[in-house]
Amino acid sequence: MTTVVNDTGVGPLLRGWRGRRRLSQLELALRAGSSARHISFVETGRSRPSEEMVLRLAEHLEVPVRERNALLLSAGYAPRYTESPLDAPRLEALREGVERLLRGYEPYPALVVDGSYTVVAANRGVHLLLGGLPEHLLTPPLNTMRIALHPEGLAPRIRNLREWRAHLLSQMERQIGLVRSEPLRALYEEVAAYPPPPGAEGGTEGAEGGPEGAEPYPYFALPMRIEHDGRVLSFVSSISTFNTPMDVTVAELAIETLIPADxxxxxxxxxxxxxEEASASG
Structure with a gap:
């Protein structure tokens, strides 16, 4: 995901983020301990905000870490947040912790993705679900949205594809509303245009989770119901992010665990x- 710095200054960028959050200048001023007059001056370029004010406004506007660097650059300040490659020595503790978490969650599926839904780590439970997929979908870098929605991917196996597809696309739409990322938007347009797998038009489940007219799902959240070796497995997805990240790379990571729904x-x-353990020990 790339950072685009607007050469018209920090004011229009802040005004754009305020518009996305649907806040008035007065509402933002009250949250940031400022005044509507000062916010107006900053947005119109009549006043140059301090570095502290840029960061304070970014926090109250819930601006992603990568974009906070863009705001600082536009205001004439140095970026505050580093962007480390995942194999950087300073992220060794992070990598080890994530690997332990993924292994500890087995045999249930768990994976880590970046801001463009590229898989950066996965456990054996995930590989179990991917068995039999074509090589072109499994060639790194793996992308969870492509794998899930491609007509040659998991889509033909997902029993409630209509509902699960709508859930995934809605998730991407929300993220596009939070970040300025052309690659993410291009990915959304790509997967949203995938044709349904053969037979999927009449084979998806009803809006309440079962076949049309059936009882609603007996689950606490919308599950992904996927076929595997002649049986239907049900999972509910849970996504976690890191608290108060100080690195762009870490800020864009998300850990997704698939919780058995029954x-x-x-x-x-x-x-x-x-x-598998018995076979390995034998």
């Missing part, structure tokens, strides 16, 4: 793991 799915995954 006892049958949990038992099946445990049985697969036990069989």
């Amino acid at each position: 006892p049958e799915t949990a038992a099946y995954l445990r049985s697969l793991a036990e069989a």
Whole structure:
């Protein structure tokens, strides 16, 4: 994901973020301990905000870390947040912690993605679900949206594709509203245009989760119901991010865990793991 610095100054950028958050100048001023007059002067270029004020406004506007650097540059200040490659020595503790987390979550699927939904780490539970997919979808860098929605990917296996596709596209739309990223928008347009898999038009489940007219899902959240070796597994997705990140790379990472949505799915995954351990020890 790239940072684009507007050469017209920090004012129009702040006004744009305020518009996205649907805040008035007075509302932003009250939150930031300033005045509507000062906010107006900053946005129109009549006043140059201090570095502290830029960061304070960015915080109250919930500006992503990468874009906070862009605001600082536009105001004439040095970027505050580093952008380290994932293999950087300073991120060694992060990598080790994430790897332990992913291994500890097995046999259930868990993975880490960046801001463009590129997979940067995954456990064995994820690889279990990807078995049998074509090589062109599994060639690095893997992208979770392409894998999930491509007609040759997981889409034909997802029993409630209509609902799950709508959930994924809505998730991307919300993120596009938070960040200025042409690659992310291009990815959205790509996956949104994928044709449905053969037979999917009449084979997806109803809006309430079961076949048309059936009872609603007996789950606490919308599950992904996916076929695997002749049975249907149900998962609910949970996404976690890092608290108060000080590095652009870390700020854009998200850990997604797939929680078994019913006892049958949990038992099946445990049985697969036990069989794999028995085979390895034998």
